Structure formats: C-alpha cells, structure tokens
Amino acid sequence: MxxxxxxxxxxxxxxxxxxxxxxxxxxxxxxxxxxxxxxxxxxxxxxxxxxxxxxxxxxxxxxxxxxxxxxxxxxxxxxxxxxxxxxxxxxxxxxxxxxxxxxxxxxxxxxxxxxxxxxxxxxxxxxxxxxxxxxxxxxxxxxxxxxxxxxxxxxxxxxxxxxxxxxxxxxxxxxxxxxxxxxxxxxxxxxxxxxxxxxxxxxxxxxxxxxxxxxxxSSVELSLSPENTLVIKAPLVCDDILQTNDIARIYPDGSFVIWGRKDNVINSGGIKIQAEEVEKSLRPFIPVPFVITSVPDPRLGQAVTLLIEGQLDMEELKNKVQEILSPYHRPKYIRMVDLIPQTGNGKINRIECRTLAEKLL
The missing domain is CATH 3.40.50.12780 (ANL, N-terminal domain)
Structure with missing residues (x-):
C-alpha cells in the first residue's frame, strides 16, 4: 500500500x-x-x-x-x-x-x-x-x-x-x-x-x-456511557474519544448491536419508545417510505406520530397497527405526506420529519 x-x-x-x-x-x-x-x-x-x-x-x-x-x-x-x-x-x-x-x-x-x-x-x-x-x-x-x-x-x-x-x-x-x-x-x-x-x-x-x-x-476500543450509548476510541482515525448517540449493547467477544439513537427516543406519558423499534415492527406491513416521529402533546409530553409517503387504506392500516403494536407504542396520529424528508445522501432527516409533523398537526 x-x-x-x-x-x-x-x-x-x-x-x-x-x-x-x-x-x-x-x-x-x-x-x-x-x-x-x-x-x-x-x-x-x-x-x-x-x-x-x-x-x-x-x-x-x-x-x-x-x-x-x-x-x-x-x-x-x-x-x-x-x-x-x-x-x-x-x-x-x-x-x-x-x-x-x-x-x-x-x-x-x-x-x-x-x-x-x-x-x-x-x-x-x-x-x-x-x-x-x-x-x-x-x-x-x-x-x-x-x-x-x-x-x-x-x-x-x-x-x-x-x-x-x-x-x-x-x-x-x-x-x-x-x-x-x-x-x-x-x-x-x-x-x-x-x-x-x-x-x-x-x-x-x-x-x-x-x-x-x-x-x-482490532484497533478500535468500545465502551458504553451511563446512558448505554456507544463510546468509540479509534486512535488511528480519530484523535478524540467519540460519545455517540447510538444506544448499544456490547458483547464479551467485542461485537455490538445498535438499538437506535438516543435522540430518537420518544417519551410518551413516561414510557420511553425507540422510534427505530416501532419502525421495525411496522416495516413488513407498510410498502412505502414512512417514519415514526413525535409531536408535542399537553398530556403525554410527546405523542407518537406516523408519517407515510403516498396514500394507503387508512382503516386497514389502523387495524394492522392495533394488531401488532402495544397501546403505548401505537401512533396517536397518522398522516399521509407527499415526501418523507431526506438528507442529501438519502438518510431520513429526523429533524425535518418532526417539523413537518408539527405543521400538519
């Protein structure tokens, strides 16, 4: 090389x-x-x-x-x-x-x-x-x-x-x-x-x-913060120790899994809901782009909100949501939108999704 x-x-x-x-x-x-x-x-x-x-x-x-x-x-x-x-x-x-x-x-x-x-x-x-x-x-x-x-x-x-x-x-x-x-x-x-x-x-x-x-x-050292977010020490590529927002679990062999991002946790009525986990449950049943986000709610603090790109049968969707999600994880609001906001390299733009949901509601 x-x-x-x-x-x-x-x-x-x-x-x-x-x-x-x-x-x-x-x-x-x-x-x-x-x-x-x-x-x-x-x-x-x-x-x-x-x-x-x-x-x-x-x-x-x-x-x-x-x-x-x-x-x-x-x-x-x-x-x-x-x-x-x-x-x-x-x-x-x-x-x-x-x-x-x-x-x-x-x-x-x-x-x-x-x-x-x-x-x-x-x-x-x-x-x-x-x-x-x-x-x-x-x-x-x-x-x-x-x-x-x-x-x-x-x-x-x-x-x-x-x-x-x-x-x-x-x-x-x-x-x-x-x-x-x-x-x-x-x-x-x-x-x-x-x-x-x-x-x-x-x-x-x-x-x-x-x-x-x-x-x-092999040159990377991983640990968890008190909030169970991944901490990365990679001296070959980064001078600083990185405190990520990714909630993770590290296994004895050094491998790890990512559960979601700390800033994608929705606190709804005191129940902490990981947006990515709800999306994972819904993905087999929603054939178009969608995102789980939240809007401010005077009673719950944050209300789980589902944005869907395009048009689906709303009654059929609500029935499926009732069937597969526990009551705390079910979206309080479901809205159809023309486009799910993305960043320049194709990732979901979570901040714009929250802003869009607030405007719609």
Missing part, C-alpha cells in the same frame, strides 16, 4: 493518472468533463495539494449539517483498515457511485489510491449498475441503491458479479436484509460516521458468517 501522497496514482478504468495530470484536467474547466468525473478531479486536486487536511460534510440526518476538518493521514489509515479486512488488492475493480460531498464516497477514492484499486466511476443515482458491464471486485452503496438494484433484473444479475458489497449511510432494514441473504457475494453493513472517517465496524449480512452483530476493527 502507498501512504506517500506524492507517490500515489489513480488507476481510473485502466488508465493511470498522476497528480500533474489531474491538475491539468481541472484547469480545463467543468464544462469539458462529465459531472461525476469533474467531482472526482476536484477531490483529487485537493487530495494531492500540500495541505495535510481537508474538509468533509456530515449528512445532517440527526442535526444541523456540519463541516469537519479531517487529516489525510488518518483517512489513509481508515482505507488501510478496510482494504486489509476485505483483502482488497492492487488492480481490483472498485465502483464509485456515491456523492463525493460525503465521507463514504471520499473513502472509496482514498482506498483506490492507497491500495491501487482500478476505480470505475458512475454518477450518484438510484441505479448505479445500470450501465456497468464488467465484474466488480468491490462496491459501496447506500441502502436505497441496493434496494433499486435488487428490483431490476439486469442490475440484480450484475450485482451477482460483484464480489464484495458494503452498505453504509443508513440502516439496512429487515426486508432488504432478507433479499440480500440469497446473493452469492459477500455483503456487509457498515457502522461508522463522518468523524470516524467512514466505518469502524462491519456486519456480515449473508453467507455462513452472517450475524446480527457488528465487529469492530
């Missing part, structure tokens, strides 16, 4: 590009390049600059989007950890199909530079494999991209030619995980955040090694 940025080269669809060639491509201007390649050239130009750090953006799924300054040497350590764990080798084909504004996409490029992967670039879209004709060794996608791919016959067959798929940027729900189990490739869900420079743990979703538990890299 190559950790000296001056010695790194990008292998892009079989052609090697030096830092000088990247600078020349940037000088030609955006109008002379497809948008996905232009974004890549801009990222690389910043990567090869003398600055030891660069700016990344958080998604804003649970708070206001932030700009973070991260060190390039730590990004390369993160790349090394993933490449070693997945045994990615020089010349392996890797697909970049996500927005380079966010850390997940950036790290696909950094892995390519460090390990000498052959990068295949496609615009960030819901159907990243629609015009891919070569077998891929490695791809990284968000859950929506995987869902769309599995529901298109040609793209599903192409996915079967991909040896390793990692899924990040959001939770993999039970229905999607069930579809993934039959794939003849290695599929992992990732756990991490912008501050950890992509993931610090992986969970195998299919095959003999499939598990409900995430397994951290």
């Amino acid at each position: 190559i950790f000296d940025r001056k010695q790194q080269r990008l292998l892009l669809e079989g052609t090697i590009y030096t830092p000088e060639e990247i600078a020349r491509l940037v000088a030609e201007g955006a109008e002379n390049h497809p948008s996905a390649l232009w974004d890549l050239y801009l990222f690389l130009n910043e990567w090869f600059s003398d600055s030891p750090a660069m700016t990344v953006h958080t998604s804003g799924s649970t708070g206001t989007p932030k700009e973070l300054t991260v060190r390039k040497d730590q990004m390369m350590q993160s790349a090394r950890l993933t490449c070693e764990y997945l045994n990615l080798q020089a010349g392996d084909t890797a697909l970049l199909c996500m927005n380079l504004r966010y850390i997940g996409a950036m790290m696909v490029v950094v892995r390519s530079l460090v390990a000498g992967l052959n990068l295949i670039v496609r615009p960030a879209s819901g159907h990243p494999l629609s015009d891919i004709s070569v077998p891929l060794r490695f791809a990284a996608m968000v859950p929506l991209q995987v869902y769309n791919t599995l529901h298109n016959l040609g793209e599903r067959e192409q996915l079967k030619q991909t040896e390793i798929l990692i899924i990040g940027g959001g939770a993999v729900d039970e229905a999607l995980e069930a579809e993934i189990r039959s794939l003849p490739i290695a599929v992992y869900s990732t756990y991490g955040m912008t501050e950890t420079l992509s993931h610090i743990a992986l969970r195998r979703l299919n095959g003999n090694s499939a598990s409900d538990h995430y397994y951290p890299f």
Whole structure:
C-alpha cells in the first residue's frame, strides 16, 4: 500500500493518472468533463495539494449539517483498515457511485489510491449498475441503491458479479436484509460516521458468517456511557474519544448491536419508545417510505406520530397497527405526506420529519 501522497496514482478504468495530470484536467474547466468525473478531479486536486487536511460534510440526518476538518493521514489509515479486512488488492475493480460531498464516497477514492484499486466511476443515482458491464471486485452503496438494484433484473444479475458489497449511510432494514441473504457475494453493513472517517465496524449480512452483530476493527476500543450509548476510541482515525448517540449493547467477544439513537427516543406519558423499534415492527406491513416521529402533546409530553409517503387504506392500516403494536407504542396520529424528508445522501432527516409533523398537526 502507498501512504506517500506524492507517490500515489489513480488507476481510473485502466488508465493511470498522476497528480500533474489531474491538475491539468481541472484547469480545463467543468464544462469539458462529465459531472461525476469533474467531482472526482476536484477531490483529487485537493487530495494531492500540500495541505495535510481537508474538509468533509456530515449528512445532517440527526442535526444541523456540519463541516469537519479531517487529516489525510488518518483517512489513509481508515482505507488501510478496510482494504486489509476485505483483502482488497492492487488492480481490483472498485465502483464509485456515491456523492463525493460525503465521507463514504471520499473513502472509496482514498482506498483506490492507497491500495491501487482500478476505480470505475458512475454518477450518484438510484441505479448505479445500470450501465456497468464488467465484474466488480468491490462496491459501496447506500441502502436505497441496493434496494433499486435488487428490483431490476439486469442490475440484480450484475450485482451477482460483484464480489464484495458494503452498505453504509443508513440502516439496512429487515426486508432488504432478507433479499440480500440469497446473493452469492459477500455483503456487509457498515457502522461508522463522518468523524470516524467512514466505518469502524462491519456486519456480515449473508453467507455462513452472517450475524446480527457488528465487529469492530482490532484497533478500535468500545465502551458504553451511563446512558448505554456507544463510546468509540479509534486512535488511528480519530484523535478524540467519540460519545455517540447510538444506544448499544456490547458483547464479551467485542461485537455490538445498535438499538437506535438516543435522540430518537420518544417519551410518551413516561414510557420511553425507540422510534427505530416501532419502525421495525411496522416495516413488513407498510410498502412505502414512512417514519415514526413525535409531536408535542399537553398530556403525554410527546405523542407518537406516523408519517407515510403516498396514500394507503387508512382503516386497514389502523387495524394492522392495533394488531401488532402495544397501546403505548401505537401512533396517536397518522398522516399521509407527499415526501418523507431526506438528507442529501438519502438518510431520513429526523429533524425535518418532526417539523413537518408539527405543521400538519
């Protein structure tokens, strides 16, 4: 692996590009390049600059989007950890199909530079494999991209030619995980955040090694706060100890599971309700995007509220909710909306969902 940025080269669809060639491509201007390649050239130009750090953006799924300054040497350590764990080798084909504004996409490029992967670039879209004709060794996608791919016959067959798929940027729900189990490739869900420079743990979703538990890299130390939220010490990729809002359980072998986020706990009449757990119960019965959120309530404090994208039979839905949820967990309000608010990289925007629910009620 190559950790000296001056010695790194990008292998892009079989052609090697030096830092000088990247600078020349940037000088030609955006109008002379497809948008996905232009974004890549801009990222690389910043990567090869003398600055030891660069700016990344958080998604804003649970708070206001932030700009973070991260060190390039730590990004390369993160790349090394993933490449070693997945045994990615020089010349392996890797697909970049996500927005380079966010850390997940950036790290696909950094892995390519460090390990000498052959990068295949496609615009960030819901159907990243629609015009891919070569077998891929490695791809990284968000859950929506995987869902769309599995529901298109040609793209599903192409996915079967991909040896390793990692899924990040959001939770993999039970229905999607069930579809993934039959794939003849290695599929992992990732756990991490912008501050950890992509993931610090992986969970195998299919095959003999499939598990409900995430397994951290060996250099990562985990503990729990008094509120049972995960605390991460990952010195290779982050200088600070990170206090997350993710409610977790850590097992004796070092693996862990995530139950939900502390800020998604709804306190309704003194009963603490985890929004993600209610969503998990409803997901098999609601075939469209939806979210569990809350609105202020003078009696309960917070009232559980269900927002559904599109139109469903309300009476049938209410009957199903009555059947599968305990009284405390049942939504007091159900509202149909045109669109469930999302962040720029496809996560549910919980803050905007709460704001929308309050406006509707």
